Amino acid sequence: MTEITLPDKDVVVLERKNFQGLLDALSDSGYELLGPIVRDSAIVYERIHAVDELPVGWVDVCEPGKYRLVKEKKKTLFGCTIGSQSWRRFLHPPTSKLWEATRDGNGFKVIQPEPDQVKRALIGVRSCDLAALAIHDKILSQGQYIDHSYQERRRNLFVVAVNCVRPGGTCFCASMKTGPKATSGFDLALTEMYVSNRHYFIVEPGSKAGKKLVDKLPVRQPKESEIKAAQKELNKAASGMTRTIDSEHIGKLLNEKFDDPHWEAIAERCLACGNCTMVCPTCFCTNVEDSTDLTGQHAQRQRWWDSCFTVDYSYIHGGSIRTSVTSRYRQWMMHKLVYWQEQFGMSGCVGCGRCITWCPVGIDITEEARQLTVKE
Amino acid sequence: METQQTSKHSDAAKQPDPMLVRPLQIHRIIKELGDTFSLILQPQDDDADFPFQPGQFNMLYVYGVGEVPISISGDPARRETLVHTTREVGTVTRAMRKLKVGDSLGVRGPYGKGWPVDKAENQDIVLLTGGIGLAPLRPMIHYLLTRREKYGRIVLLYGARTPEDILYRKDLEKWRSRFDLEMHLTVDHATGAWRGNVGVVTSLVSRSPFDPQNCIAMVCGPEIMMRFAVMELQKRGVADDRIYISMERNMKCGIGLCGHCQLGPTFVCKDGPVYCYVDIKDIFTKREM
Numbered sequence: 001m002t003e004i005t006l007p008d009k010d011v012v013v014l015e016r017k018n019f020q021g022l023l024d025a026l027s028d029s030g031y032e033l034l035g036p037i038v039r040d041s042a043i044v045y046e047r048i049h050a051v052d053e054l055p056v057g058w059v060d061v062c063e064p065g066k067y068r069l070v071k072e073k074k075k076t077l078f079g080c081t082i083g084s085q086s087w088r089r090f091l092h093p094p095t096s097k098l099w100e101a102t103r104d105g106n107g108f109k110v111i112q113p114e115p116d117q118v119k120r121a122l123i124g125v126r127s128c129d130l131a132a133l134a135i136h137d138k139i140l141s142q143g144q145y146i147d148h149s150y151q152e153r154r155r156n157l158f159v160v161a162v163n164c165v166r167p168g169g170t171c172f173c174a175s176m177k178t179g180p181k182a183t184s185g186f187d188l189a190l191t192e193m194y195v196s197n198r199h200y201f202i203v204e205p206g207s208k209a210g211k212k213l214v215d216k217l218p219v220r221q222p223k224e225s226e227i228k229a230a231q232k233e234l235n236k237a238a239s240g241m242t243r244t245i246d247s248e249h250i251g252k253l254l255n256e257k258f259d260d261p262h263w264e265a266i267a268e269r270c271l272a273c274g275n276c277t278m279v280c281p282t283c284f285c286t287n288v289e290d291s292t293d294l295t296g297q298h299a300q301r302q303r304w305w306d307s308c309f310t311v312d313y314s315y316i317h318g319g320s321i322r323t324s325v326t327s328r329y330r331q332w333m334m335h336k337l338v339y340w341q342e343q344f345g346m347s348g349c350v351g352c353g354r355c356i357t358w359c360p361v362g363i364d365i366t367e368e369a370r371q372l373t374v375k376e
Numbered sequence: 377m378e379t380q381q382t383s384k385h386s387d388a389a390k391q392p393d394p395m396l397v398r399p400l401q402i403h404r405i406i407k408e409l410g411d412t413f414s415l416i417l418q419p420q421d422d423d424a425d426f427p428f429q430p431g432q433f434n435m436l437y438v439y440g441v442g443e444v445p446i447s448i449s450g451d452p453a454r455r456e457t458l459v460h461t462t463r464e465v466g467t468v469t470r471a472m473r474k475l476k477v478g479d480s481l482g483v484r485g486p487y488g489k490g491w492p493v494d495k496a497e498n499q500d501i502v503l504l505t506g507g508i509g510l511a512p513l514r515p516m517i518h519y520l521l522t523r524r525e526k527y528g529r530i531v532l533l534y535g536a537r538t539p540e541d542i543l544y545r546k547d548l549e550k551w552r553s554r555f556d557l558e559m560h561l562t563v564d565h566a567t568g569a570w571r572g573n574v575g576v577v578t579s580l581v582s583r584s585p586f587d588p589q590n591c592i593a594m595v596c597g598p599e600i601m602m603r604f605a606v607m608e609l610q611k612r613g614v615a616d617d618r619i620y621i622s623m624e625r626n627m628k629c630g631i632g633l634c635g636h637c638q639l640g641p642t643f644v645c646k647d648g649p650v651y652c653y654v655d656i657k658d659i660f661t662k663r664e665m
């Protein structure tokens with residue numbers, strides 16, 4: 001594994017006591033702040049204003065099918081690695097209205113909704129989720145056809161990334177080459193340090209906007225020892241992950257396993273609940289529903305997240321294509337690890353581990369991939 | 377982090393929102409069969425021009441009810457109107473059938489890859505289809521006949537359930553009277569005065585006059601029919617890269633954004649619906665792909 005280093009230019013230190021200043025500077029620039037908070041014993045991403053709304057002192061314990069928050073003595077702000085939700089809900093919302101129409105004689109007129117002009121700042125995005133964001137950029141805003149609502153929301157985004165010094169229990173970003181340190185796609189990247197009761201952040205600007213913001217903050221130059229300490233933590237995190245996927249070869253290996261009996265074995269446990277698709281930061285499937293009000297004068301098209309685990313997903317006249325759970329689990333995993341590569345030139349899995357943690361029966365994509373490809 | 381997407385894809389950014397439908401007026405309705413009808417569409421005000429490739433489809437929206445993919449079935453040379461032939465099978469198509477002349481239908485498209493018009497030049501052409509599958513092939517037949525000298529023999533093999541289910545009778549009669557198009561019809565069940573073939577359309581392949589080494593076959597019908605069609609064509613010695621089939625999958629967007637139409641690593645809405653058989657033979661034969 002290549003050594004993780006911080007750049008030797010532009011990196012500064014922000015003391016914990018000045019962290020609110022960072023949030024205020026963003027608010028003052030017109031950004032709506034979104035960050036991790038604790039709700040119903042889990043981390044969710046919500047609107048925040050002040051630093052003490054963050055999950056101060058909490059740490060998440062993730063295992064297949066298990067999730068728990070525990071309080072630590074250290075009052076870290078970003079001790080919890082990743083939330084139960086992903087950030088995609090702010091750019092590609094779970095439900096949205098695509099357009100409305102009104103009756104007009106025998107015909108109708110289509111009215112486009114007002115563009116979303118909100119400036120959003122995401123606080124605490126992990127590098128796996130940055131990779132997921134780059135994937136959605138590619139799919140939703142760089143192809144022949146563009147999802148306009150995604151592009152509008154995306155345009156006004158400010159991203160404050162947080163490098164992982166403690167991998168979550170189900171993470172495997174190192175093997176997917178998406179982390180634990182953010183390398184691109186952020187305005188600021190923070191490394192949270194908590195050593196000998198000193199609490200500070202190493203701040204790395206990743207864009208002009210990020211640099212401009214840093215100029216407004218009471219920061220100082222880092223000491224060499226501080227940089228070294230941060231690098232050490234990041235490297236420790238990278239080697240601390242127990243799960244791996246052989247991201248270089250998995251596509252080819254798995255593609256040959258379409259008819260493998262192991263899919264049936266997975267399907268015996270899988271409930272086809274679709275949780276994995278709801279928590280995954282790269283899933284992008286949607287369904288639409290057209291409806292009218294009672295008078296019939298107004299119609300609208302609503303869009304919401306869909307899941308390839310539903311039978312209706314593949315319905316065509318005469319019956320669904322994927323009726324068995326076997327075929328639906330296989331579609332999901334093959335899409336992430338095989339087809340995505342061919343479709344978009346990248347992996348559809350960024351190694352965040354959410355699908356493992358939030359699967360009610362603890363199905364582990366890394367373990368199933370291993371079973372399918374390394375067993376005889 | 378603001379992406380470079382805005383500048384890099386400025387052209388795409390300027391494109392109108394591809395999810396917005398354009399209302400078109402129903403100019404004429406042709407009742408084709410008991411459950412099948414054609415809608416001739418025109419815009420309400422502005423100039424009409426609907427260029428498309430034979431084999432492409434539009435997403436058609438019935439006000440307040442829903443949107444479904446339907447192939448364009450008119451003559452590509454007549455770009456002033458848009459023609460769609462639809463069979464009523466469920467919610468949206470049922471509502472579509474109830475529309476009247478003067479009503480509006482929302483349209484987005486044209487989308488997808490069509491039939492291989494260029495690759496077909498100087499080749500014998502085999503058109504193999506059944507039922508409503510003739511609709512996506514009709515633009516191709518018009519296209520071929522408009523440029524008749526560019527192609528070799530043209531053979532149309534068409535199967536219907538009964539003689540009463542034969543689509544586009546007028547067109548078929550016109551084509552039958554031509555000497556430069558060979559046509560064979562067959563029905564599953566003969567009724568009335570039917571004197572023609574009885575049996576599955578794929579059985580016509582073995583007796584048809586075309587050069588298997590220099591032909592392009594275009595197949596459109598239910599998947600099971602297409603499987604047999606491919607087998608029969610292979611038996612005649614037609615290579616896989618000369619066979620084209622048109623696929624159907626659930627489609628919610630038609631433009632590669634909703635995920636629904638995926639077939640293995642491909643999206644039927646943008647990589648298809650027309651595929652060269654050689655490109656998808658591995659996935660076409662897999663169940664529940």
Ligand SMILES: Cc1cc2nc3c(=O)[nH]c(=O)nc-3n(C[C@H](O)[C@H](O)[C@H](O)COP(=O)(O)OP(=O)(O)OC[C@H]3O[C@@H](n4cnc5c(N)ncnc54)[C@H](O)[C@@H]3O)c2cc1C
Nearest residue numbers: 316317444445446447462463466467468469624625626649
């Ligand atoms: C590329 C393409 C071209 C087509 N061309 C034609 C054509 O020219 N003429 C024609 O009559 N039919 C055509 N079809 C099939 C047509 O789209 C379906 O019959 C139609 O979607 C059924 O919708 P429904 O609401 O009436 O039926 P329901 O059974 O109520 O369907 C509910 C929903 O399922 C989906 N669905 C159902 N059947 C299909 C299907 N076969 N393909 C895709 N999605 C489906 C749709 O989203 C539909 O709204 C085409 C399909 C595709 C993919």
Ligand code: SF4
Nearest residue numbers: 280349350352353355
């Ligand atoms: S497939 Fe699982 S581990 Fe991979 S990105 Fe999605 S939720 Fe994360």
Ligand code: SF4
Nearest residue numbers: 270271273274276359
């Ligand atoms: S793998 Fe787990 S989370 Fe995904 S559908 Fe099956 S049971 Fe649900």
Ligand code: FES
Nearest residue numbers: 630632634635645
């Ligand atoms: S129909 Fe939506 S991706 Fe193809």
